[in-house]
Every structure is written in C-alpha cells, then in structure tokens.
Amino acid sequence: MPTYIAHVDVDEAEYQNPQELVSIWGTVREDVQQLGGEMLDTHAVLGPYDFDVRFRVEDDDAAFRVTQTIERHGLDTETLQALPVERLGELVDDV
Numbered sequence: 215m216p217t218y219i220a221h222v223d224v225d226e227a228e229y230q231n232p233q234e235l236v237s238i239w240g241t242v243r244e245d246v247q248q249l250g251g252e253m254l255d256t257h258a259v260l261g262p263y264d265f266d267v268r269f270r271v272e273d274d275d276a277a278f279r280v281t282q283t284i285e286r287h288g289l290d291t292e293t294l295q296a297l298p299v300e301r302l303g304e305l306v307d308d309v
Contacts, residue, residue, distance in 0.1 A: 215270040217254070218277045220284060220293040221263040228288030238287050242267075245283040249276055265289075268296070 229235045239256055246253045251271035259266050267284065271277050281291045
C-alpha cells in the first residue's frame with residue numbers, strides 16, 4: 215500500500231484554540247480507516263505548514279478521498295506520495 219504525506223494548514227477562522235484542533239484528529243483517523251486506509255502518524259511542524267499527516271491507502275483515488283475528508287474539517291492539504299528510501303536502489307538499477 216503506498217504511503218502519502220499530507221502537509222496541513224489550519225484555517226484560523228475555523229479553530230479558536232488548540233484544544234479544538236487537537237480534538238479532530240481522532241475523527242480524522244476514523245475517517246481514514248473507513249476509507250480503507252491507515253493513518254501512520256501526525257506531527258505538528260515548524261515551518262510553512264502546521265501539521266504533517268502520514269497515511270497509507272490503496273491508490274491515488276483513495277488518497278484523494280482522504281485529503282477531501284481532512285479538508286472537510288476546515289484544514290487545507292497539499293498531499294504527496296512518499297517512497298521509502300530503501301526502494302531507491304531498486305528503482306535506479308533499472309535506469
């Protein structure tokens with residue numbers, strides 16, 4: 215199952231305090247599971263995004279559904295597919 219990383223920005227108008235924001239992650243995790251995926255971890259980050267969410271789903275279509283689910287909670291996402299570094303050797307051997 216491919217792994218994806220969603221860079222997440224919080225809509226400050228949607229959340230007035232950090233406690234409100236923390237309370238949604240359990241719901242997001244359940245939503246991802248209902249879509250057949252697995253949320254691996256979530257990190258608050260310093261930088262241009264507020265959070266990074268790492269998750270696994272079957273394909274790009276499912277990843278799109280997950281990002282739409284996250285955005286339904288008043289969050290903006292930029293999602294990328296992640297490739298384990300260990301796989302790079304396999305891929306460059308064929309080039």
